[in-house]
Amino acid sequence: MELAGRWVATEADDDVRRFGIGLDADDSSWLRVDVPGHWQHTPAFAASNGPLMYRHRFACDPPPAGRRRWITFDGVFYQADAWLDGAYLGDPEGYFFPHSFDVTQLARIGDEHVLAVEVACAPQSTNGRTNITGILQSWRGLPSGWNPGGLWRSVRMYDTGPVRIERLRALCRDADVRRAHVRFTAILDSADPREIVVRTLRDGELVDEHPAAVASGENELEWTIDIRDPDLWWPFELGEQALTTLTVEIVADGELSDQRFRRTGLRQIVWNDWVCSVNGEPLFLRGTNLMPITAGLGDTTDELIERDLQHVLDLGLNCIRVHGHIGRRCLYDRADELGIVILQDFPLVRTHARSTRGRAVSQATATVDTLGHHPSIALWSAHSEPTSTSTEMHPGWRRRLRDVAAQQLPSWNKSVLDRWVKRAFERADTTRTTIAHSGVAPHFPQLDGTDRHLSYGWRHGDAEDLARRAKLLPRSVRFVSEFGSESVPDHTPFVDDLDVTRRWPDLDWQRLVDDVGYQHDVFDELLPPDTFPSFDEWRETTQLYQSHVLKVQIEALRRLKYRPTGGFCFSSLADPAPAISSSVLDHLRSPKDAYAVVRAACAPVIVVADPLPDWVNPGDRLDVDVHLVNDRRTPIDHAIVDATIAWAGGSELRRFGGPVQPDDVVKVATVTLTVPDTLGELAIELRATDGDDELATNRYSTAVVLPTQ
Numbered sequence: 001m002e003l004a005g006r007w008v009a010t011e012a013d014d015d016v017r018r019f020g021i022g023l024d025a026d027d028s029s030w031l032r033v034d035v036p037g038h039w040q041h042t043p044a045f046a047a048s049n050g051p052l053m054y055r056h057r058f059a060c061d062p063p064p065a066g067r068r069r070w071i072t073f074d075g076v077f078y079q080a081d082a083w084l085d086g087a088y089l090g091d092p093e094g095y096f097f098p099h100s101f102d103v104t105q106l107a108r109i110g111d112e113h114v115l116a117v118e119v120a121c122a123p124q125s126t127n128g129r130t131n132i133t134g135i136l137q138s139w140r141g142l143p144s145g146w147n148p149g150g151l152w153r154s155v156r157m158y159d160t161g162p163v164r165i166e167r168l169r170a171l172c173r174d175a176d177v178r179r180a181h182v183r184f185t186a187i188l189d190s191a192d193p194r195e196i197v198v199r200t201l202r203d204g205e206l207v208d209e210h211p212a213a214v215a216s217g218e219n220e221l222e223w224t225i226d227i228r229d230p231d232l233w234w235p236f237e238l239g240e241q242a243l244t245t246l247t248v249e250i251v252a253d254g255e256l257s258d259q260r261f262r263r264t265g266l267r268q269i270v271w272n273d274w275v276c277s278v279n280g281e282p283l284f285l286r287g288t289n290l291m292p293i294t295a296g297l298g299d300t301t302d303e304l305i306e307r308d309l310q311h312v313l314d315l316g317l318n319c320i321r322v323h324g325h326i327g328r329r330c331l332y333d334r335a336d337e338l339g340i341v342i343l344q345d346f347p348l349v350r351t352h353a354r355s356t357r358g359r360a361v362s363q364a365t366a367t368v369d370t371l372g373h374h375p376s377i378a379l380w381s382a383h384s385e386p387t388s389t390s391t392e393m394h395p396g397w398r399r400r401l402r403d404v405a406a407q408q409l410p411s412w413n414k415s416v417l418d419r420w421v422k423r424a425f426e427r428a429d430t431t432r433t434t435i436a437h438s439g440v441a442p443h444f445p446q447l448d449g450t451d452r453h454l455s456y457g458w459r460h461g462d463a464e465d466l467a468r469r470a471k472l473l474p475r476s477v478r479f480v481s482e483f484g485s486e487s488v489p490d491h492t493p494f495v496d497d498l499d500v501t502r503r504w505p506d507l508d509w510q511r512l513v514d515d516v517g518y519q520h521d522v523f524d525e526l527l528p529p530d531t532f533p534s535f536d537e538w539r540e541t542t543q544l545y546q547s548h549v550l551k552v553q554i555e556a557l558r559r560l561k562y563r564p565t566g567g568f569c570f571s572s573l574a575d576p577a578p579a580i581s582s583s584v585l586d587h588l589r590s591p592k593d594a595y596a597v598v599r600a601a602c603a604p605v606i607v608v609a610d611p612l613p614d615w616v617n618p619g620d621r622l623d624v625d626v627h628l629v630n631d632r633r634t635p636i637d638h639a640i641v642d643a644t645i646a647w648a649g650g651s652e653l654r655r656f657g658g659p660v661q662p663d664d665v666v667k668v669a670t671v672t673l674t675v676p677d678t679l680g681e682l683a684i685e686l687r688a689t690d691g692d693d694e695l696a697t698n699r700y701s702t703a704v705v706l707p708t709q
Contacts, residue, residue: 003056003071003115003155009033009045012053012118020053021116022086027055036075038150038296039119050149051120058115060157062108067159068191069107072100075153075297076119078131083116085109093359095133095152095297096326096347097366100166102189103157121149127351132363134347134384135292135324140517142295143577152298161257162191163214163250167366170246170262170373171431173224175279180230180266183431186221186248190214197251200225203244233265233375236339237318237604238281238633241265243336243375265336265375271433274451274478274566276341276378282663284558284631285341285567286602287319288312289482291583292327292576302330308574309334311585315595316602321481321569324349324384326367335376342376343481343569345438346421348383351413357420364424372429380434382421385453386413387440414440438481449475453482457549459522464611467556474564480557481569485526485549486519487542487594489586494578495535505529505538518580543593546582550594554601555608558629561665570598604631605695607641607688609671612702616682620675624700626668628660628688636660636695641668642687647704648680679704 008030010016019025031044039045039052063069071084073092076099082089084106092099107113124131124138131137136148167187174181184200193215200208200223208225231242242265249259270277276285293300293308305328312320320335321343335342346364348356364382371377418436425434435450442449454477457463463485470477494516495507507529512518523529527545532538550570557568574585584595600606609626616622626643630636640657656669675682683701687694 001060001157003058003157004035005056005058007033007035007054007056007151009039009042009052009054011045011048012051012120016053017118020055021083021114023112023114025055025114030055033150035151035155036153037298038077038148038152040147040149041296047145048149049121049123049147051118052149054117054119054151056115056155058113058157059111060107060113061111063104063159067161068102068104068164069157069159070100070164071103071115072098072156072158073117073151073153074098074156075151076117077148077150077152077297078121078133080120081118085113086116094363094366095136095148097363097370098153100164115155117151119149119151121147123147129350129352130355132347132352132356132360133325134345134349136297136347139324139349141291141575141577141579141581144515146295146577148296150296150298152296161250161252161255162194163196163252163257164189165248165250165258165260166218167369168248168260168262169369169428170264171368171429172264172266172268172375173431175230175232175266175268177232178229180227180232181224182227182246182264182266183224184222184248188214188219188221188250190216190219192216194252196257198223199249199251201247201249202227204247227266230266232279233267233336234281234339235278235283235318235341236313237631238278238283238339241337241339246373262373263333263336264373267375269378269432271379271566273564275562276566278341278378282562283318283341283567284561284565284663285319285343285479285569286317286558286631287321287341287343287567287569288315288317288584289323289569289572290320290327291323291572291574292325293574295576297328300328305330305334307589309338309340311573311589312340313338315584315599316604319343319567319569320573321345323572326371332371332374332376336374340376341378342374343379343381344371344377345381345384346425348386348417348421350385351387351411352417354412357417360417360421361424364421365428368425368428372431378432380425380429380432381438381451382425382434383413383418383437385439386418386437387411408441442475451479451481452476454480455483457553458485458526463549463552464556466553467611470556470560470565474560477557477560478564479566479568480553482571483549483553483568484571484582485546486522486580486582487546487592488539488580489575489578489583489592490539490590491578491586491588492539500535504535505532512580516579540593546584546592547594547597550584551597551601552611554598555606558601558606559608559627559665561629561631563665600698603696605629605636605688607668607686607696607698609643609684609686609698609700612682612684612700615703615705616675617707618675618677618679618704622671622673622675624671624673624684626656626671626686627665628668628696629665630660631663633662635662636690638690639666639668639695640689642689643669643671644683644685644687645671645673646681646683646685647676648678650676650678675704679706
């Protein structure tokens with residue numbers, strides 16, 4: 001039974017806590033509020049940071065003899081205290097997993113009841129956070145003043161027998177074409193000591209049945225099943241997405257007491273130096289960072305999730321990094337069905353207060369219980385950017401020194417909190433790799449580091465510096481999980497068209513910083529607005545520059561496939577709200593210029609050349625390496641690459657050929673040329689074919705200019 005219908009709420013204070021939780025309390029003046037939902041969607045609470053007291057009246061018959069009754073909060077954002085008929089139930093904390101309470105005795109007292117819930121979601125700062133909410137709070141991609149507090153998922157009441165399944169974890173430990181091994185861990189809540197039978201079914205057929213003795217209260221049980229000749233789950237580029245439903249039933253006194261379902265896929269994922277292999281097959285990951293689809297998770301519908309995942313596929317990507325948050329269940333269900341690989345962040349972002357540790361460890365275990373059965377999840381990341389580093393374009397030497405120290409020296413977040421959370425993931429899930437943190441440079445004593453967040457072409461250097469870094473420090477580009485530049489979208493509700501026309505370039509830039517995440521120091525350095533005659537021309541140039549950065553860097557990383565790069569995730573797919581950001585889709589999912597560029601750069605087969613310099617002089621010699629990248633699982637037996645060198649008044653064709661193996665990169669040739677005397681554009685146009693089939697095209701250009709005196 002879902003506790004839907006009329007919910008009311010009011011701002012919580014001590015008087016409300018004393019007099020507003022009982023059955024007889026007068027809530028006639030309280031305001032209607034949506035459950036599920038976020039309280040800021042109610043106009044009266046639109047600017048509220050809470051806490052709010054929620055109330056819901058309902059009627060129900062008492063549970064039958066021998067049955068137990070439960071109330072489950074499926075999604076509390078972020079903390080709560082709950083009462084039924086004035087009796088305290090508990091204090092759930094954590095937004096992405098359910099919280100349940102035994103209300104059997106209270107439900108037997110009468111037919112009329114009131115559930116009261118005080119929900120709190122304290123505002124967070126960028127650093128020193130206490131809530132484990134990741135980028136769902138205090139992130140510049142969210143609307144200014146946004147607070148996600150509320151009961152964002154349903155509240156349910158239901159009955160079980162004397163033994164209830166509190167948590168169920170199902171993990172595929174290993175799998176091949178002959179056998180798959182699945183391990184179960186269940187937390188059972190029993191009303192009294194008793195003997196039970198645990199039954200495990202696969203797609204409705206009984207595969208395991210064994211007795212167990214449980215004590216009163218919580219009990220942990222573990223068992224395994226073997227599945228012979230399984231159909232394996234594969235990422236979509238490697239095979240079919242076979243899924244199977246596992247059911248666990250608890251039988252007490254000969255009757256079904258409780259049951260849970262877990263749909264999973266049988267597969268084995270191994271990481272070797274940041275190269276991901278699924279069922280023994282290596283897979284180069286082409287991915288993006290998936291931000292919250294909407295500002296409030298309660299507003300993210302299944303249709304919106306499907307829309308964004310189809311964009312992922314349209315871009316030619318096979319992977320998403322769920323950045324700094326845990327999404328709705330449908331996201332993971334559809335990724336399983338579509339064969340999209342997920343790199344899952346735990347919602348720790350930037351630095352956290354010391355009080356976070358115990359709660360983070362508990363919630364890490366809950367993450368595995370909630371999501372561990374999804375075959376699409378390939379990696380857990382405990383903490384994103386646990387260091388407090390500068391966001392300035394040109395920080396002074398003291399700030400730079402502090403930034404280096406933050407990466408290299410121990411800190412409580414990086415050295416203590418992250419290790420605790422990593423160990424919690426590893427204890428709960430031995431089937432996946434867990435990294436302690438994301439975006440941390442190699443540091444002493446191991447000088448290993450993790451995946452990297454690189455801002456070449458944005459906060460540091462130029463776009464081509466990523467490839468230069470790869471030559472100097474190959475290990476630093478084993479997996480690059482954030483890179484790109486920011487741009488202004490086509491839809492800009494945050495600026496008034498008339499105001500832009502009249503005042504350009506004297507806009508209220510600070511308001512854009514506060515409201516839509518505008519990074520004024522970077523734009524002023526790279527693309528200063530006052531050098532453009534109009535807002536539209538400035539916007540177009542920001543998008544073209546973003547396209548340039550992503551093209552150069554994606555092509556560089558794909559040339560380094562497996563030597564040493566295992567993949568990438570660019571920043572980012574789409575915005576949850578109007579923003580000036582690194583996305584390639586705006587909040588309305590209108591594509592920026594970079595969308596088509598990324599789609600071309602992430603095609604299964606691409607032909608690429610070294611980037612040309614911005615300008616050259618007549619008589620200069622250019623040596624340009626050309627590579628053919630084949631991410632298909634089939635060979636290209638007769639690859640031909642035509643390189644047309646074109647300049648004002650002339651052109652020259654060079655042809656190269658040979659086979660390309662499956663899942664491989666081949667250096668086709670080095671194109672050597674002397675820059676002609678004719679001034680103007682000099683271009684190299686590439687076309688790769690296999691017989692009559694065109695595989696890929698590409699184009700690079702530079703300007704021939706006279707040397708400066």
